[in-house]
Amino acid sequence: MAPNPAHTALWPAPHASGPVDATVHVPGSKSVTNRALVLAALASEPGWLRRPLRSRDTLLMAGALRALGVEIEETVSSSSSVAGGPESTGEAWRVLPTGLHGPATVDVGNAGTVMRFLPPVATLADGPVRFDGDPRSYERPLNGVIDALRRLGARIDDEDRGALPMTVHGGGALDGGTVSVDASSSSQFVSALLLSAPRFNQGVEVRHTGATLPSLPHIRMTVDMLRAVGAQVDTPESGGEPNVWRVTPGALLGRDLTIEPDLSNAQPFLAAALVTGGKVVVPDWPARTTQPGDRLREIFTEMGGSCELTEYGLVFTGSGSVHGVDVDLGEVGELTPGIAAVAALADSPSTLRGVAHLRLHETDRLAALTKEINELGGDVTETADGLHIRPRRLHGGIFHTYEDHRMATAGAIIGLAVEGVQIENVATTAKTLPDFPDLWTGMLGA
Ligand SMILES: O=C(O)C1=C[C@@H](OP(=O)(O)O)[C@@H](O)[C@H](O)C1
Ligand SMILES: C=C(OP(=O)(O)O)C(=O)O
Structure with a gap:
């Protein structure tokens, strides 16, 4: 069978020329x-x-x-x-x-x-x-x-x-x-x-x-x-x-429910503020939620950012420095690809634990992250239940996504800081965020 051209298409991940400063309306969870x-x-x-x-x-x-x-x-x-x-x-x-x-x-x-x-x-x-x-x-x-x-x-x-x-x-x-x-x-x-x-x-x-x-x-x-x-x-x-x-x-009962923004899909945008030392505002961030993405406030703060939750939403600011973390992500496994991408750009190593089950997600995410970050010059090893990530200077190249929306957004985060990253099949983000490429370039003011 001929490969689907959309699956082999390459998307040049935009490189950030300076700190991002944007408000991003993230679609529903x-x-x-x-x-x-x-x-x-x-x-x-x-x-x-x-x-x-x-x-x-x-x-x-x-x-x-x-x-x-x-x-x-x-x-x-x-x-x-x-x-x-x-x-x-x-x-x-x-x-x-x-x-x-x-x-x-x-x-x-x-x-x-x-x-x-x-x-x-x-x-x-x-x-x-x-x-x-x-x-x-x-x-x-x-x-x-x-x-x-x-x-x-x-x-x-x-x-x-x-x-x-x-x-x-x-x-x-x-x-x-x-x-x-x-x-x-x-x-x-x-x-x-x-x-x-x-x-x-x-x-x-x-x-x-x-x-x-x-x-x-x-x-x-x-x-x-x-x-x-x-x-x-x-x-x-x-x-x-x-x-x-x-x-x-x-x-x-039948209910009239307004769906909260998807906080896991807010992750790449917050990561953009973190890795560029910029600021991203996500309107309608809920004051109380069961969404695992809410843990980003704590994890990305530990990695160098700071956040303020206001009536309007979340204001997340990067400091210009990105630090490694040692964190158990078992409760919030779907955040792992985005955290791994940030960790690959940090000033110290990271250990991501508690996520062996990610081998059974959209793709084997532990293998995919290890391979793709290493092919850009990184130093990632798989453990029994996670990843060790030792940051290194990365270079451009193709970031394969394995029909996994969160691989595509992880590659885009790296592309902000590393010139020449090309994301294969960025259209796979349609699984949960069809607007991703437009929201991303919009955030960068393109
Ligand atoms: O119930 C849900 O909506 C989800 C549960 C989690 O699945 P796993 O427990 O299989 O990781 C998560 O990773 C997935 O993205 C969404
Ligand atoms: C694991 C995920 O999705 P699914 O709902 O298909 O399990 C995910 O969105 O990261």
């Missing part, structure tokens, strides 16, 4: 948008999502729910056609839940949220739902969801792969009950089971059995959003047993 879509589809009354993210992952989620019979009406006001046009700035989605129907086909792309959150929803449909996706989706772990759903009463045909492609034979309802799951490879196994659980006959009790559990803030996001639509959820934090979550069956 992928994780919040996709949870909100699922919860709205399972509700017993219509709901609204305002300022939803329109990106590949969220359009796949919306498309899949529509395939199951849910109506999602989009309203795009003409005044929203800033920063990339209506394609990327959908104003509001009205979700009208209906009975969930099969037969249907779901394309998960390479979206972890779609491949994990929707099989439990599909058990509630009244017919077979076929799941398929990008080649990489076949390699990403799904066995925790498949095994758990079977034990809760579902019929799933995966030809013993424990992975995609597969068919969930929806029976119109699911028993639910207590189930153990090893979610050490992805927190999304737990989130997936909790999100649909109010609609299971007995709700669910999920008991995580693995040695580690990544991305806890994302599980808290699931719990908070469930509670906001009226679900009763018991958690380890609310006095329950460690690693056990319980959801009571019950109807879900």
